[in-house]
Amino acid sequence: MNYELIVTRTEGPDARKAAIVTLNRPKQLNALNDALMDELGHALKAFDADEAVGCIILTGSEKAFAAGADIGAMANYGFADVYNRDYITRNWEQIRGVRTPVIAAVSGFALGGGCELAMMCDFIIAADNAKFGQPEIKLGIIPGAGGTQRLPRAVGKAKAMEMALTGRMMDAVEAERAGLVSRVVPLDKLMDEALGAALTICSHGQPSVMAAKEAVNRAFEGTLSDGVMFERRLFQALFATEDQKEGMDAFVNKRKPAFRNR
Numbered sequence: 001m002n003y004e005l006i007v008t009r010t011e012g013p014d015a016r017k018a019a020i021v022t023l024n025r026p027k028q029l030n031a032l033n034d035a036l037m038d039e040l041g042h043a044l045k046a047f048d049a050d051e052a053v054g055c056i057i058l059t060g061s062e063k064a065f066a067a068g069a070d071i072g073a074m075a076n077y078g079f080a081d082v083y084n085r086d087y088i089t090r091n092w093e094q095i096r097g098v099r100t101p102v103i104a105a106v107s108g109f110a111l112g113g114g115c116e117l118a119m120m121c122d123f124i125i126a127a128d129n130a131k132f133g134q135p136e137i138k139l140g141i142i143p144g145a146g147g148t149q150r151l152p153r154a155v156g157k158a159k160a161m162e163m164a165l166t167g168r169m170m171d172a173v174e175a176e177r178a179g180l181v182s183r184v185v186p187l188d189k190l191m192d193e194a195l196g197a198a199l200t201i202c203s204h205g206q207p208s209v210m211a212a213k214e215a216v217n218r219a220f221e222g223t224l225s226d227g228v229m230f231e232r233r234l235f236q237a238l239f240a241t242e243d244q245k246e247g248m249d250a251f252v253n254k255r256k257p258a259f260r261n262r
């Protein structure tokens with residue numbers, strides 16, 4: 001498919017490569033309209049189905065990862081428009097079904113739906129110019145793509161509540177201190193760092209990577225004992241894989257593992 005609002009490419013060895021999806025509406029600071037979200041969902045699904053892709057990086061421009069859902073496009077919507085078409089759920093939620101790890105490489109503004117999109121990814125690496133916020137309150141609405149749920153899970157109630165009620169932005173240093181991002185890197189190193197992490201993930205066995213993602217995500221869905229039980233069963237199940245034999249044999253015999261993703 002030819003995309004107009006995103007750009008896609010791959011990097012790394014053919015057998016196990018990283019896919020990079022760049023949001024590409026620079027004049028609108030990557031404001032997320034329906035057409036862009038349709039393209040993003042399509043690209044993510046296609047990369048997820050490609051066995052040679054071991055990790056996906058989602059990024060924007062230097063100035064903006066994404067400045068939110070497209071306000072101009074939403075301005076005249078009424079309740080029936082958003083409810084009947086299941087606005088947001090219809091195409092934004094597709095990212096949750098992606099089993100391949102997705103890293104958000106964020107520079108510049110990640111606001112509103114942009115912050116929510118980054119939080120839907122598995123982890124965020126931020127450039128030192130990144131700014132995060134949920135300014136929807138200033139528009140007479142509230143976050144609508146999971147912000148009121150994922151932000152408190154990431155940074156705790158106090159900061160999430162302050163951000164949702166005042167609309168203030170958090171810079172990269174504060175975001176790292178609060179646990180929203182895994183680390184902050186200089187802007188000119190952002191893609192190198194994200195790609196380094198992505199290719200490291202690609203070098204691991206796919207079943208254990210997918211199991212780790214599922215298990216960590218489970219921590220946000222239920223009770224501690226259910227989560228620990230879920231993890232234990234996945235851990236035990238991985239002993240049925242060839243990759244577990246290979247990984248441990250390689251360690252014992254002091255050689256590099258050659259995972260076959262089986």
Ligand code: CAA
Pocket residue numbers: 027028029031032067068069070071072088109111112113114116135136139142143144145147
């Ligand atoms: N939707 C549509 N267009 C947007 C946009 C958005 N969310 N954010 C920026 N733009 C457009 C601007 O309208 C402007 O277009 P023109 O050049 O045609 O006027 C262009 O991008 C550049 O923006 P600015 O001139 O405003 O740039 P700036 O550097 O002065 O300010 C900014 C940057 C602080 C990010 C400011 O653009 C801003 O506040 N944007 C809106 C942020 C926002 O409210 N996001 C939440 C949206 S609602 C939402 O996301 C709902 C949800 O939860 C799903």
